[in-house]
Amino acid sequence: MNATCPQCAEADQTVAVPRALTDADRPLDQPTRALLSAPSEPAGTSGAAITLFILAGLLALLGLRGLLSHDDRAGSDAAYQAGYNLGPFLFATILLTIGFVVHAVSRRRRLRTAGPQRQPREQYQQLRRLWRAAWLCHRCQVAFLPAASIQPGFPDSPPIPVAQFPQWLAATAERTVGTGTPSS
Numbered sequence: 001m002n003a004t005c006p007q008c009a010e011a012d013q014t015v016a017v018p019r020a021l022t023d024a025d026r027p028l029d030q031p032t033r034a035l036l037s038a039p040s041e042p043a044g045t046s047g048a049a050i051t052l053f054i055l056a057g058l059l060a061l062l063g064l065r066g067l068l069s070h071d072d073r074a075g076s077d078a079a080y081q082a083g084y085n086l087g088p089f090l091f092a093t094i095l096l097t098i099g100f101v102v103h104a105v106s107r108r109r110r111l112r113t114a115g116p117q118r119q120p121r122e123q124y125q126q127l128r129r130l131w132r133a134a135w136l137c138h139r140c141q142v143a144f145l146p147a148a149s150i151q152p153g154f155p156d157s158p159p160i161p162v163a164q165f166p167q168w169l170a171a172t173a174e175r176t177v178g179t180g181t182p183s184s
């Protein structure tokens with residue numbers, strides 16, 4: 001059964017947000033899609049660390065390809081040959097190490113700025129719960145939460161313009177984390 005839109009009081013144009021994003025019959029435009037997309041995890045691996053891990057992986061592949069291609073160079077000595085074969089692996093190891101250090105440093109910094117009482121992990125889980133429970137009205141271009149959407153007694157939301165959806169979702173998650181119901 002569809003949820004009833006709080007703006008037009010109809011249910012014929014409403015669809016759950018996660019379903020709206022994958023609905024091939026009624027594709028959303030790109031800005032709407034971006035605004036409604038699933039919230040990303042806050043304490044993930046940093047972009048710089050991911051780039052380093054990818055580079056290390058590519059280098060290791062390159063090294064493997066060099067090993068497998070067997071291009072024995074006539075006239076090159078054993079030391080050169082070893083360096084040629086093992087160089088990419090050595091470089092990949094160095095990049096991996098740097099990647100782990102970058103990851104650890106940025107993680108520690110994030111934990112410090114978040115503070116112990118902010119519960120970033122729980123807040124993110126609440127964010128996901130709210131996002132999964134949210135609905136979209138195609139007619140009004142508003143998002144909303146039906147009553148008792150994430151647990152019994154959880155109040156319904158007013159219609160939220162799609163443009164304000166990410167901020168509203170984050171604010172609601174912060175307000176309701178740990179309690180399940182908003183404290184007013």
Ligand SMILES: [Zn+2]
Pocket residue numbers: 005006007008009010013137138139140141
């Ligand atoms: Zn509506």
